[in-house]
Amino acid sequence: MAQTYRALSVLLSYPTAETSALVPAAVEALHGDRLAPAGLVRRLTSLAFELSGQDLYGAQARYVDLFDRTRSLSLQLYEHVHGESRDRGQAMVELLKLYSSRGLELTAKELPDHLPVFLEFLSMLPTDEAAALLGEAAHVLEALRERLKKRRSPYARVFDILVALVETKRNAEALNALLQEPDDDPDDLEALDRAWAEEQVTFGPDQVGCPKAAAAVARMGETTQ
Template sequence: MSMQTLKVLSLLLSYPEAEMLEAIDEMAEVVEQENLLLEDHKKSVLALIDSYRGADLMDSQEDYVALFDRGRFLSLHIFEHVHGESRDRGQAMVNLLQMYEAHGFEMSTHELPDYIPLFLEFLSQQEQAEAMQLLQDAMPVLSLLGARLTERGSEFRAIFDALAGFAGEPDELEEIRQQVATEGEDETVVYMDEIWEDEAVSFMGAGDACKSQTPAASPITITPREQFLKAQNRSL
């Protein structure tokens, strides 16, 4: 059973394109009829969809870039928040890509496997039980992003609240919220497109070292919890 609500959340979290603005009525209808989300979360997601009605595409794109592409705190790449620039990130992406391929899911060549909108699109095509399990594995990162968006008063927090309502909140949620409340501004000054391009080259060049390692359990499992929290402390 496909879950098109997750596809809608994927589109809402992607860089705004004209096709998305033309499909907002259809997106709202999916959220309403599929009724996958908790009522409060559904209302917030519908409000986010409504915010695009009559919106100027270029303004929406500029706002999106200013929010998600001007630092690392709100990077939409899962392993950015777990492994940073360590070698473990390349292997983690290889494992995730292997999972996609095992399910017959073909990804765009210009996105890394851990890009959250891509991950949500993949989940939308899976059985609900499997999608929920994979989301639960990713919830420490998703809750971190949701908390940071809440601190910024962004409507995009509705997406992450909805995912938490669907999959459940992580055990370390309180620690994540405490960290976000005290971490201050993201002062990273980087050109994210160049960084991601360099990291994509490193990922694709992982070579034979990755072939002998088969992913056990979920390729996005974030354990132990201390590893995730330490990664966040290093980013401050």
């Protein structure tokens, strides 16, 4: 089991005093695990300094602008596949079942497709299984990396590592489709309102199923048996 995924989860979590205190240990774990390329880990220095520095409110504001107010950079993985449709809700129900089967129980506030949560789950698995599961989201991770690079965000360096950890062949067609979608401007409030005006996600057995999502989660389950 690799601590690399838990370390990356810390770096991608909303900055708080608690997560800031964990950043030095997270970077140390990345170096010690030797799962990620050493050169990419060294390039995390600026982000680690920002997250563990004194300007916590500044780090929080930058995080919100990037990941909460910019839909094209959302850390909710299924958001990029299903939007806010019922299909996403059903996919998350299946993902919750997978988590539960491996002993991970979430709080009511945690969404299962939130990337830091997903990475925490991967840290509980053998390295080869974790890499296989990460590969299911390869095109989303790569699209997020490219968008963060355009913004010159140090968070892009976390995604450099995530993409490097993926061992499966990327779905070029799915990646191109994501990159062709408009990249949100967090300061354009009217555009953001229009973008979020979709059907709300709900959970439960009465939802319409999503065969594509169910198949993906089934493949995840097979790799973790």
